[in-house]
Amino acid sequence: GAVVSQHPSWVICKSGTSVKIECRSLDFQATTMFWYRQFPKQSLMLMATSNEGSKATYEQGVEKDKFLINHASLTLSTLTVTSAHPEDSSFYICSARRGLAGEDTQYFGPGTRLTVL
Amino acid sequence: AQTVTQSQPEMSVQEAETVTLSCTYDTSENNYYLFWYKQPPSRQMILVIRQEAYKQQNATENRFSVNFQKAAKSFSLKISDSQLGDTAMYFCAFMKKHAGANSKLTFGKGITLSVRP
Numbered sequence: 001g002a003v004v005s006q007h008p009s010w011v012i013c014k015s016g017t018s019v020k021i022e023c024r025s026l027d028f029q030a031t032t033m034f035w036y037r038q039f040p041k042q043s044l045m046l047m048a049t050s051n052e053g054s055k056a057t058y059e060q061g062v063e064k065d066k067f068l069i070n071h072a073s074l075t076l077s078t079l080t081v082t083s084a085h086p087e088d089s090s091f092y093i094c095s096a097r098r099g100l101a102g103e104d105t106q107y108f109g110p111g112t113r114l115t116v117l
Numbered sequence: 118a119q120t121v122t123q124s125q126p127e128m129s130v131q132e133a134e135t136v137t138l139s140c141t142y143d144t145s146e147n148n149y150y151l152f153w154y155k156q157p158p159s160r161q162m163i164l165v166i167r168q169e170a171y172k173q174q175n176a177t178e179n180r181f182s183v184n185f186q187k188a189a190k191s192f193s194l195k196i197s198d199s200q201l202g203d204t205a206m207y208f209c210a211f212m213k214k215h216a217g218a219n220s221k222l223t224f225g226k227g228i229t230l231s232v233r234p
Contacts, residue, residue, distance in 0.1 A: 002164075018156055032220070043208060044162075091160060097220060105212065108162035111182045113170060 001027050004096045006109030013084055014117055017031045021079045021112045023094030029074035030096035032108060035067070039093045085117045119144045119211050123225035130199045132231050137184075138194045140209030146170075151185065151192045152222070157205040160215035165207070168192065170214070180226055196230075204232045 003026040003044040013019050023033055033047050049057045056069035060075045066088075068080040077096075081088055091113050095106040120143045130136035141149070163179040168176045175183050180197045186190040188230050195201055 010144075025173070034221070038160075043226050044222075046221060049221065093160075095143070095161065095162070095222075099220075104165070104212070104220060105164060105167060106212075106220075107164065108154075110159070110161045 002098055002105070002107040003027050004094065004109040006094055008112060009110060009114075010113045012117065014084055015085055018080055018082045019084055019114060021081075021092055021094070021114075023077045023079070023096070023109050025075045025096040025098075025102050025107075026100050028041045028078075028096070030098065032097040032099075033071060033077040034095045034097070035069060035077075036080050036093045036095070037095055038111075040091075044093060047079075081114065084114070084115060085110055086116045089114055089116045119213070119223045121209050121211050121223050121225040123209055123228050125228050126226070127231070129231045129233060130196075132164045132199055132201060134199055134200055135195060135197045136230065138209075138230065139209055140192045140194070140225055140229070142190050142209070142211050142223075144190070144191065144211065144213075146213050150212045150214060151183075152210040152212070153181070153183070153192075153194045154208045154210060155203075155205045156208065156227075157202075162208075166194065195217070199232045201232050201234060203230065205230060 005024045007022045033050040035047045047062045050071040051072045071077040093111045094109045122141045149170045151168045155163045184193045206227045208227045210222045
């Protein structure tokens with residue numbers, strides 16, 4: 001159990017275009033999902049917390065208008081990188097929180113590699 | 118604020134041997150979770166083991182066990198009978214308990230473990 005999918009796994013886009021990344025919890029409901037960014041050989045950097053039915057909470061320094069997050073259902077959150085530029089190229093990872101009694105854990109998607117040309 | 122420190126950037130171990138990965142943390146909280154996540158070359162983050170702070174018994178999962186020293190704020194991971202598939206980056210992480218919808222993970226910088234054949 002606790003499977004999280006992410007789509008697409010790899011995307012290449014032109015500078016100035018927008019890219020949408022989907023994160024789904026496949027076998028549990030997740031009222032909270034998280035979006036991270038990771039550079040090679042580095043730790044995960046939390047970008048935002050996505051709560052179902054409400055606005056996302058962004059970490060300091062993350063541009064809300066560039067990284068749009070929508071959490072429309074208990075199993076789906078999306079991250080849209082708007083007007084992407086080469087500096088947005090990175091590995092983006094989502095996680096979904098399963099908050100069962102006695103077991104509050106984040107399970108991660110496989111990640112999306114974004115390359116902006 | 119919480120901090121998680123993984124001071125060893127890299128380690129290497131011979132196949133079938135035992136290795137211990139170190140992690141220390143700093144917090145003023147009394148109720149929290151600690152995690153070890155594994156990130157192999159595929160970059161999929163995988164939960165290895167979880168420990169609740171109020172449980173004195175060290176968590177174990179097959180070949181993986183932890184040495185949780187609450188007073189010393191230390192949370193090391195022991196991998197027994199190392200296998201080639203254990204080659205990965207390992208992250209130690211902290212999460213406050215009962216933090217509601219914004220239960221964030223605080224990650225260490227990670228350690229790269231290489232298992233030698």
